[in-house]
Amino acid sequence: MSSQATSRGRTLPPAGIPDPATPANLRRNAPLVPTDTTAGRSLAAVIAILTFLAGLCAGAAEMVAANAVQWQGDVAQEITIQIRPGPGRDVDADVARAATIAKAEPGIAETRVFSKAEAERLLEPWLGSGLDLSDLPVPRLIALRLGNTQSADLKGLRSRLVEALPGVASLDDHVLWLQRLSTAANAFVGIGVGLVVLVLIATGLAVTFATRGAMASNREVVEVLHFVGADDDYIARAFQRRFFGLGLRGGAIGAGVAILAFVLAGLLARAARSGPAGQEVEALFGAFHVGLRGYASVILIGVIASLVTGVVSRITVRRFLT
Amino acid sequence: MKSLLPGAERPVVQFENVGMRYGLGPEVLSDVSFRIAPRSFQFLTGPSGAGKTTLLRLILLSARPTRGLVSIFGEEVSSISAKALTGLRRRMGVVFQDFRLLDHLTTYENVALPLRVQGRAETSYRAEVVELLRWVGLGERMHALPPLLSGGEKQRAAIARALIARPDLLLADEPTGNVDPGLGRRLLRLFLELNKLGTSVIIATHDFGIMDAVDARRMVLGDGRLRIEE
Numbered sequence: 001m002s003s004q005a006t007s008r009g010r011t012l013p014p015a016g017i018p019d020p021a022t023p024a025n026l027r028r029n030a031p032l033v034p035t036d037t038t039a040g041r042s043l044a045a046v047i048a049i050l051t052f053l054a055g056l057c058a059g060a061a062e063m064v065a066a067n068a069v070q071w072q073g074d075v076a077q078e079i080t081i082q083i084r085p086g087p088g089r090d091v092d093a094d095v096a097r098a099a100t101i102a103k104a105e106p107g108i109a110e111t112r113v114f115s116k117a118e119a120e121r122l123l124e125p126w127l128g129s130g131l132d133l134s135d136l137p138v139p140r141l142i143a144l145r146l147g148n149t150q151s152a153d154l155k156g157l158r159s160r161l162v163e164a165l166p167g168v169a170s171l172d173d174h175v176l177w178l179q180r181l182s183t184a185a186n187a188f189v190g191i192g193v194g195l196v197v198l199v200l201i202a203t204g205l206a207v208t209f210a211t212r213g214a215m216a217s218n219r220e221v222v223e224v225l226h227f228v229g230a231d232d233d234y235i236a237r238a239f240q241r242r243f244f245g246l247g248l249r250g251g252a253i254g255a256g257v258a259i260l261a262f263v264l265a266g267l268l269a270r271a272a273r274s275g276p277a278g279q280e281v282e283a284l285f286g287a288f289h290v291g292l293r294g295y296a297s298v299i300l301i302g303v304i305a306s307l308v309t310g311v312v313s314r315i316t317v318r319r320f321l322t
Numbered sequence: 323m324k325s326l327l328p329g330a331e332r333p334v335v336q337f338e339n340v341g342m343r344y345g346l347g348p349e350v351l352s353d354v355s356f357r358i359a360p361r362s363f364q365f366l367t368g369p370s371g372a373g374k375t376t377l378l379r380l381i382l383l384s385a386r387p388t389r390g391l392v393s394i395f396g397e398e399v400s401s402i403s404a405k406a407l408t409g410l411r412r413r414m415g416v417v418f419q420d421f422r423l424l425d426h427l428t429t430y431e432n433v434a435l436p437l438r439v440q441g442r443a444e445t446s447y448r449a450e451v452v453e454l455l456r457w458v459g460l461g462e463r464m465h466a467l468p469p470l471l472s473g474g475e476k477q478r479a480a481i482a483r484a485l486i487a488r489p490d491l492l493l494a495d496e497p498t499g500n501v502d503p504g505l506g507r508r509l510l511r512l513f514l515e516l517n518k519l520g521t522s523v524i525i526a527t528h529d530f531g532i533m534d535a536v537d538a539r540r541m542v543l544g545d546g547r548l549r550i551e552e
Contacts, residue, residue, distance in 0.1 A: 026464065027428050028444045034426040224422050227382065228483065229412035230439035232404060 032225065032238040033218060035245065043210040043243075044250040047203055051254025051305045052261075054199035055298035059262050061192025062294035068185030072178055079154065079173045081142040081161065086168055091116075095140050098169050101160050102144055107152025110145040196301060203247075203305050204312045211243060211316040222321070232321045240314040247309025255302030262290045262298075332396045333357040334491050334522045335381055340390030342376055350376045352546045354390070358491070358524065363517045365533050366526040368543030374526045375419075377543065378493055381524070382416060383407055395490070412440065415484030415521075417494040421476045423468040429479050430455065430464040436487040451486060458482045458512070473500040481509065491522045498529050506532055 034040075081098050085091045095113060102111050114122070119140050120133045127133070146152050154173050161169040215222065218239075225235050269288035335358040342351040350373045358364065366374055379385040380392055383399055392399050394410050402410070415436075423432045431438075433455055437447040455464050458478040468476055477500055484492055494513065498506035510532050517523045524541075527533065533540065540551040 026430055026448075028431065028434075028448070029438075030427055030431055032424075032427075032438075220422065221424055223384075224424060224435075225439060227384070227411065227416055227422075228436040228439055229408060229487070231408040234439055234441075 031242055031245075033214070033221060033242040035242055039210065039213060039217070040242075040246055043206065044246045044253070046206050046210075047247055047250025047305055047309060048254040048257070050199045050203045050206070051251045051302050052258045053254075054196045054301045054305070055255050055258030056261065057192045057195040057199070058297045058301055059258065059290045059294045061189045062297055063288070063290050064185055064188045064192075066289070066291055066294075068181060071181060075174050075178060075181070077146050079144050079146065079171060081144065082170050082172060083140045083142070083165070084168055084170075085137040085139065089168065091140055094165055094168055095142065097164060098161055099142055101164060102142060102157065105152055105157050107147055108144050108157075109147035112143045112145075114141040114143065116140065200301075200304060200308055204308050207243060207247070207309045207312045208316050211239065211313040212320065214239070214243075215317060215320045232318065235321060236314050236317040239317040240310050243313035244306060244310035247306035250309075251302035251305040254305070255298050258298050259295055262294070266290065331360050333393070334360055334362075334395060335524075336391075336393040337380075338391040340380065340387045340392060342373075342380065342385070343388050349388070349546055351380075351387075351543075351548075354546075354548045356541060356548060356550060358522055360490075360522055361517065361520050362539070363514065363523045363536070364525070364539040364541055365536075366524055366541045366543065367528065367533065370528075372543040373546055374543055375495065377548075378416075378495055378524075378526060381491075381493060382414065383410060412436070412487065413490045415487065415489035415492045417477075417480045417484045417492075417497050419495040419499060421468070421480040423471075423476060423479055423483070425468050427467070428464065429460055429466050429468065429471065429475075432468065432479055433460075433464075433482045433486055435483060440487075447486075454482050454486055474502070474505050477501050477505075477509070481512065485516060489521060491524070492516060493524050493526075495526045496528070497525060498527065498532055503531065507535065510535060 081102060083091060083094050083098055099111055099113050102108055116138070119138050122141075123133065123138065154171065158171040161171055222235055225238070230238075266288055335356075337354050337356050340351060340354045341349050343349045354377070366377065368374055376385065380387055381394065383394065383402070386400065395413060397406065397410065399407075399410075423429075424435070427435070430451060434444070434447060434451045437451070438444070452461070452464065455461055458481060460475060460478055460482065463471060463475055463479075466475075468479065471479065477497065481494070481497065484494070492513070497509055497513070501509065506529070513523050513525065514536065525532075542549045542551060
């Protein structure tokens with residue numbers, strides 16, 4: 001090469017036509033901030049663990065919310081009329097009268113009268129079997145199932161029942177139970193959301209410390225980049241890219257493992273459900289089913305964790321540089 | 323166009339009564355005044371601890387003077403914006419005594435760094451970088467990471483990195499300190515050639531061998547004061 005080589009006016013090969021002598025396997029654009037360091041791997045692991053835990057919280061909260069909606073739907077579909085036996089009253093006549101009033105209500109799809117024997121059987125779990133309950137004033141029940149098409153006028157039904165059978169009939173539409181269930185479910189979902197937020201804050205703090213550490217250990221790199229003419233924004237972007245990459249890796253691993261855990265737990269729950277105990281558990285706690293929304297929220301948490309990592313590292317680097 | 327009157331052109335670097343101290347310590351530089359003319363070549367010398375590195379840092383804008391005025395490329399730097407500072411640094415090339423190559427990047431990537439940070443596409447400078455690497459004798463070493471390079475190879479890589487963006491001002495801190503005398507003379511010829519092409523060159527050195535080889539202005543630092551031997 002001659003001295004002409006460095007003159008300002010020298011001609012270069014046109015863009016797009018590679019210099020034939022340029023090695024084809026030349027590594028050209030490695031990240032400016034070293035990536036595969038122990039600190040980087042540790043940070044990715046921390047983000048993965050935090051994302052995994054946040055994913056579990058979100059999935060569980062989503063599962064509870066979905067089951068609560070299902071329970072509420074099931075419970076709200078049924079209402080009960082209770083007929084208390086009173087001195088000098090014909091309970092069977094009262095029951096028949098209440099059933100007639102209920103059947104006349106347009107929104108009621110089905111009416112089922114519990115016979116005396118059935119009502120007594122309901123008490124068996126508490127009083128034991130083989131007792132003669134004929135002397136006890138056991139209340140009688142009429143279960144009503146609401147129709148889907150037409151909404152029932154429960155208020156009207158209640159007032160008609162009380163009018164026809166004062167002090168004897170009462171209507172229980174499970175409002176109190178529904179309220180409690182809804183409060184419990186909302187509290188659980190609220191705790192889940194709170195935990196997810198805490199985990200994301202923890203991710204942000206972990207990234208802040210990691211970025212500061214990385215800046216300190218890469219002080220030399222930052223200095224050299226400054227001397228060769230990189231501006232602060234360029235340097236911040238280089239660090240942000242590196243940390244976003246780590247966040248993405250950690251977030252993907254954490255979210256992936258969380259999803260895998262839910263799928264496995266779902267399969268195990270399905271296997272266990274075949275037994276009678278499994279059916280009872282399912283009746284009590286609902287089906288183990290995270291659903292698409294649950295999986296989507298786990299993935300979203302992974303993405304948010306990566307974004308938090310990128311943004312927090314950028315802010316930390318900018319502060320460090322100024 | 324070269325001016326007919328030397329000194330009539332705007333100096334590349336101008337110091338006026340510059341004083342510099344670190345914290346509350348004694349002044350490392352006192353009342354330093356000088357000008358570096360465009361296309362000039364000079365040595366900066368003096369005993370260890372005389373303030374050579376501090377003076378270079380002031381020119382590189384990595385330190386601010388405690389007092390006095392510093393102008394780089396005609397711009398007074400005391401209240402310079404970050405953007406303008408980057409612009410000025412892009413017109414300078416620097417060879418550090420300890421090279422400061424990035425160990426995780428290949429020789430090629432290190433040399434291409436000043437062009438890369440300008441946001442240029444890699445294809446636009448590839449041939450240029452490969453050409454310069456061959457010129458400084460590192461054509462076969464462009465894949466190597468700096469820890470695998472010899473002292474002389476690192477030196478040449480650092481020089482290539484300083485030259486690649488064709489700076490208007492080249493600063494070199496002990497550029498021949500780690501190489502055998504033969505290579506030292508070759509590097510000196512490289513700097514002289516660069517100077518002929520229009521770059522102002524400041525070489526900080528202890529090496530009288532290379533200073534005696536060139537008839538150039540000597541800026542001698544001693545006890546924080548500057549003496550100029552034309």
